[in-house]
Amino acid sequence: MNVHIAMSIESVERELVDLNKRQMLGSADSENKPLIHAKTGSEYLSKAYAKRTRKSKPNLFVDGTFQGEMFIEVNENNNTFFIDSFWSKTKHLVTNYGKKLFGIFNKSRAKQLTGLAFKRKYESLVLR
Numbered sequence: 001m002n003v004h005i006a007m008s009i010e011s012v013e014r015e016l017v018d019l020n021k022r023q024m025l026g027s028a029d030s031e032n033k034p035l036i037h038a039k040t041g042s043e044y045l046s047k048a049y050a051k052r053t054r055k056s057k058p059n060l061f062v063d064g065t066f067q068g069e070m071f072i073e074v075n076e077n078n079n080t081f082f083i084d085s086f087w088s089k090t091k092h093l094v095t096n097y098g099k100k101l102f103g104i105f106n107k108s109r110a111k112q113l114t115g116l117a118f119k120r121k122y123e124s125l126v127l128r
Helices: 003-011 013-025 048-051 090-097 106-113 119-124
Strands: 070-075 082-084
Touching: 003 013, 003 106, 013 090, 070 090
Parallel strands: none
Antiparallel strands: 070 082
């Protein structure tokens, strides 16, 4: 990955992470599909949990720590960048909702990258 592309990604880190957060709040994964809980196989919360949280679908906000500690890491060696969180329970969420929890839906990503220095090269970037 070109160093300039990596620097461009890092310069808009907050915006890209915010896009991922908005997707989560809308109960969507990196492919814009509903978040499905691995154990229940459902996109809806259990009735008891839904009643307690007053939500019907997961948004992964919890107490805000998970989303507050999200970041982007750029790997110039294999032309990738990925989004993750330092929150101690992140592994639990990834186990329950899968690796596609992190990442930006292509249309959102394309819109965000428009006008940036790496506009023409974004298609070669791979989210993991």
